[in-house]
Amino acid sequence: MTYDNLTLHTDKYQINMMYAHWKQGTGDHRSVFDVYFRKLPFGNGFAVCAGLERVVRYIQGLSFGEEELVFLAEQEEAYDPAFLEELRAFRFSGDLYAMPEGTLVFPGEPIMRIEARVFEAHLIETAILNFVNYQTLIATKAARIRGVAGEDSLLEFGTRRAQEGDAAIWGARAAYVAGFDATSNVRAGMLFGIPVKGTHAHAWVQFHDDEQEAFDRYADSLPDGVTLLVDTYDTLRKGIPHAIATGLALRGRGKAMKGIRLDSGDLAYLSKQARRMLDEAGLHDVKIVASNDLDEHIIFNLKAQGAAIDIWGVGTQLITAADHPALGGVYKLVARERNGTYDPVIKISSNPEKVTTPGIKDVYRIMNASTGKAEADYIMLKDEGAIDGTPLRLFDPVHPYLRKIVDNYIAFPLLQPVFHDGELTYRLPSLAEIRTYHREQLEQFWPEYLRKLNPERYPVDLSEEVWQLKQSLLQKHRA
Ligand SMILES: Nc1ncnc2c1ncn2[C@@H]1O[C@H](COP(=O)(O)OP(=O)(O)OP(=O)(O)O)[C@@H](O)[C@H]1O
Ligand SMILES: O=P(O)(O)OC[C@H]1O[C@H](OP(=O)(O)OP(=O)(O)O)[C@H](O)[C@@H]1O
Numbered sequence: 001m002t003y004d005n006l007t008l009h010t011d012k013y014q015i016n017m018m019y020a021h022w023k024q025g026t027g028d029h030r031s032v033f034d035v036y037f038r039k040l041p042f043g044n045g046f047a048v049c050a051g052l053e054r055v056v057r058y059i060q061g062l063s064f065g066e067e068e069l070v071f072l073a074e075q076e077e078a079y080d081p082a083f084l085e086e087l088r089a090f091r092f093s094g095d096l097y098a099m100p101e102g103t104l105v106f107p108g109e110p111i112m113r114i115e116a117r118v119f120e121a122h123l124i125e126t127a128i129l130n131f132v133n134y135q136t137l138i139a140t141k142a143a144r145i146r147g148v149a150g151e152d153s154l155l156e157f158g159t160r161r162a163q164e165g166d167a168a169i170w171g172a173r174a175a176y177v178a179g180f181d182a183t184s185n186v187r188a189g190m191l192f193g194i195p196v197k198g199t200h201a202h203a204w205v206q207f208h209d210d211e212q213e214a215f216d217r218y219a220d221s222l223p224d225g226v227t228l229l230v231d232t233y234d235t236l237r238k239g240i241p242h243a244i245a246t247g248l249a250l251r252g253r254g255k256a257m258k259g260i261r262l263d264s265g266d267l268a269y270l271s272k273q274a275r276r277m278l279d280e281a282g283l284h285d286v287k288i289v290a291s292n293d294l295d296e297h298i299i300f301n302l303k304a305q306g307a308a309i310d311i312w313g314v315g316t317q318l319i320t321a322a323d324h325p326a327l328g329g330v331y332k333l334v335a336r337e338r339n340g341t342y343d344p345v346i347k348i349s350s351n352p353e354k355v356t357t358p359g360i361k362d363v364y365r366i367m368n369a370s371t372g373k374a375e376a377d378y379i380m381l382k383d384e385g386a387i388d389g390t391p392l393r394l395f396d397p398v399h400p401y402l403r404k405i406v407d408n409y410i411a412f413p414l415l416q417p418v419f420h421d422g423e424l425t426y427r428l429p430s431l432a433e434i435r436t437y438h439r440e441q442l443e444q445f446w447p448e449y450l451r452k453l454n455p456e457r458y459p460v461d462l463s464e465e466v467w468q469l470k471q472s473l474l475q476k477h478r479a
């Protein structure tokens, strides 16, 4: 069995729709799908777009091999063998537009747009949502943690508690995109070039009869700069004094202990005591690492309590997005080809936020030219052409009475061409570039949108044309 072919990483209904299109002779009709989410996770004011690199590699790797075709042939649908032969020749030949990873994104705006034969566009929905929803969710959680940690170091420790292996790896990457400094996962380090860091487990201390001996042996074995875990027996009376003894002995030999790690108890109290004890011993450079079910709320509280913590190890709460475990991103048909032209289509719902926005659309970030800050995101039809600098009338599609005119602005297109006719035309940026871009993105927003608690809602507005199109399709379907 091969585990690395992701072509069947899709829901069966996609294959069945592909089959029905094949039977009906409609598979070649082009279709346009938008990827977007409706609700921000964690009560945050923004999300951090992530997942594009994974999507690109997935699309490039699409191929129905013998194993996939034999498996499909065994299904209860009894697919026509000629359909399976069509799948054997499958490759993605469409266009993909996407927001770069690290972009701040908001509800209701397309973060990807797929223009492809409907036959192809169906296959890739499930995997794209799977990758983008998870990675965007974890990057957003990581951004919240970075937002409270200030300049402190953040280590991603989540692998053992992640929802299986891929989540650990891609979650580590998403956390790094949004400002974590390192991961404990060695494979994530190898695959993506993320710095890898580690201390040691309680088992190292438990394995020895004596904590002091455990610390000394660990420090002897590893090169300069160990971090010792001090809470196995009694943090203040044993762990820290033993670590100090190891640190002083190392210093006598020209080496240095880099840190101690606290993993239980009152982290504010213990860190302050630890700092005092280390300083009294002259070990001013030794850093204090804390872990134990940390998240942005606890880190924020610990900092408010004056905790003397320099480095935060964050696992479970980050990698599982424990307080908001799924992002509800969707993949919706917005236009379909008929007789060589595109018809916009809509999906109606009694909930106005769930009515889709029809048509082939671009998204612009409208930046105030004098402040350099983002004013709103503006969604317009591709057919409207580029924004020309004339005053823009912005209004909220769900609350249309919220209107304003902007004139002195610069408009940045957010959706970048990634695939054209199935060929990759986009240079995937390095992780370092993505991190820098993400930091620059944060600087473009007023703090009101970035705060962790009850942030202001950032406007995502529709052009007059998009709005009119939506209204006309609503009316058509009501009639
Ligand atoms: N001063 C503090 N203020 C707020 N939260 C804290 C403080 N110190 C620790 N915490 C958090 O409180 C929780 C304590 O959990 P718990 O009681 O299970 O741990 P513990 O007492 O350290 O015991 P264990 O040995 O089982 O880890 C953790 O999430 C920890 O990060
Ligand atoms: O608390 P998290 O944010 O999830 O961070 C990861 C946790 O994983 C380890 O504990 P574990 O009990 O698994 O191993 P240990 O024996 O090394 O403490 C580590 O000590 C952290 O407490």
Ligand SMILES: O=C(O)c1cccnc1
Residues within 6 Å of the ligand: 157, 158, 184, 197, 198, 199, 200, 261, 291, 313, 315
């Ligand atoms: O290196 C560490 O201290 C570490 C790694 C994984 C999980 N918990 C802690």
